[in-house]
Amino acid sequence: MDYFSGYISALVEQLxxxxxIGPKTAQRLAFxxxxxPAEKAERLASSILDARRNVRYCKNCCTLTDEELCPxxxxxxxxxxxIMVVETPRDQAAYEKTGKYGGVYHVLHGAxxxxxxxxxxxxxxxxxxARLSGDVDEVIIxxxxxxxxxxxxxxxxxxxxxTGIRVTxxxxxxxxxxxxxxxxxxxxxxxxxxxxxx
Amino acid sequence: MDYFSGYISALVEQLxxxxxIGPKTAQRLAFxxxxxPAEKAERLASSILDARRNVRYCKNCCTLTDEELCPxxxxxxxxxxxIMVVETPRDQAAYEKTGKYGGVYHVLHGAxxxxxxxxxxxxxxxxxxARLSGDVDEVIIxxxxxxxxxxxxxxxxxxxxxTGIRVTxxxxxxxxxxxxxxxxxxxxxxxxxxxxxx
Numbered sequence: 391m392d393y394f395s396g397y398i399s400a401l402v403e404q405l406x407x408x409x410x411i412g413p414k415t416a417q418r419l420a421f422x423x424x425x426x427p428a429e430k431a432e433r434l435a436s437s438i439l440d441a442r443r444n445v446r447y448c449k450n451c452c453t454l455t456d457e458e459l460c461p462x463x464x465x466x467x468x469x470x471x472x473i474m475v476v477e478t479p480r481d482q483a484a485y486e487k488t489g490k491y492g493g494v495y496h497v498l499h500g501a502x503x504x505x506x507x508x509x510x511x512x513x514x515x516x517x518x519x520a521r522l523s524g525d526v527d528e529v530i531i532x533x534x535x536x537x538x539x540x541x542x543x544x545x546x547x548x549x550x551x552x553t554g555i556r557v558t559x560x561x562x563x564x565x566x567x568x569x570x571x572x573x574x575x576x577x578x579x580x581x582x583x584x585x586x587x588x
Numbered sequence: 589m590d591y592f593s594g595y596i597s598a599l600v601e602q603l604x605x606x607x608x609i610g611p612k613t614a615q616r617l618a619f620x621x622x623x624x625p626a627e628k629a630e631r632l633a634s635s636i637l638d639a640r641r642n643v644r645y646c647k648n649c650c651t652l653t654d655e656e657l658c659p660x661x662x663x664x665x666x667x668x669x670x671i672m673v674v675e676t677p678r679d680q681a682a683y684e685k686t687g688k689y690g691g692v693y694h695v696l697h698g699a700x701x702x703x704x705x706x707x708x709x710x711x712x713x714x715x716x717x718a719r720l721s722g723d724v725d726e727v728i729i730x731x732x733x734x735x736x737x738x739x740x741x742x743x744x745x746x747x748x749x750x751t752g753i754r755v756t757x758x759x760x761x762x763x764x765x766x767x768x769x770x771x772x773x774x775x776x777x778x779x780x781x782x783x784x785x786x
Contacts (some may be wrong), residue, residue: 442629
């Protein structure tokens with residue numbers, strides 16, 4: 391990176407620390423940022439600082455938010471007796487986009503992964519269990535259908551079952567609009583196992 | 589983007605203005621930035637501001653640099669009589685990485701594109717012509733071998749020829765290590781036209 395001036399090299403280096411941004415993309419982004427009007431670069435910089443400084447975990451569901459309680463938890467119309475457990479705020483956002491889920495969430499910020507050394511204490515599981523002492527009807531486990539997600543789902547369901555609260559898992563199967571021929575075998579078998587009478 | 593807090597949404601929006609960064613990638617980057625230690629976010633933000641505020645065009649070759657003259661133009665060992673014309677500072681960096689080019693550069697910051705309405709006055713062509721009144725032996729045109737790059741090369745060569753300065757164009761052909769079967773027809777024909785006796 392010595393071909394560039396010090397400031398450009400520094401920016402390229404900082405950008406290439408971001409996930410999925412390699413040195414070539416970082417270079418492209420850096421030159422774009424430099425070529426933009428100064429106020430655009432300033433807006434980008436201050437949005438980074440504002441977000442990092444002001445965003446915190448929701449006291450209730452652990453998602454990322456500006457306030458003590460996130461918009462979902464503080465919405466009186468949401469059904470507080472139904473908790474959907476997700477791995478990340480992005481997964482929560484995916485369900486919020488559907489506009490059809492009326493319950494609340496719990497964000498684990500990760501999944502149990504013996505491979506990566508991530509145990510039950512490394513995700514927001516204690517916080518979930520604490521919530522269950524309140525008035526809860528159902529916990530819907532919506533972790534990913536990866537190995538880690540399934541392990542986490544299994545672990546949580548075993549933990550909750552003794553409390554008598556209903557524990558469910560979102561269905562896995564063929565995505566809507568998916569061509570069968572392009573779908574992996576594991577998913578095809580899951581879809582078969584999970585078949586329902588019409 | 590209403591699923592997220594205001595600060596997160598603002599950051600996602602700012603990031604998605606960057607070239608090649610779609611809304612999903614912007615979301616991923618935003619959550620990464622928020623989850624990092626505060627000083628990391630601050631370093632990223634200040635590298636953006638520093639680069640934007642301090643980087644300017646080299647007085648001589650128009651590349652982006654911290655000083656009045658870029659490191660190449662201010663290096664007494666570089667041959668000032670040979671000027672390589674490139675479209676962008678990234679193209680210049682690609683040639684600098686080879687470590688084998690001893691001349692200087694001229695950065696056009698674009699290429700002539702009638703399709704996009706970019707004419708000869710929209711790139712740093714006047715600055716190049718002004719340099720030719722000095723002591724120059726050769727102008728090597730290293731614009732891309734795209735339609736725009738070729739158009740620009742043609743235009744520049746016609747402009748320079750009357751001055752009697754030697755104008756050359758970098759070769760196009762099969763990339764070193766490239767499999768013939770994976771290379772497009774236009775490149776194959778170029779390589780054939782440009783064949784040399786062994």
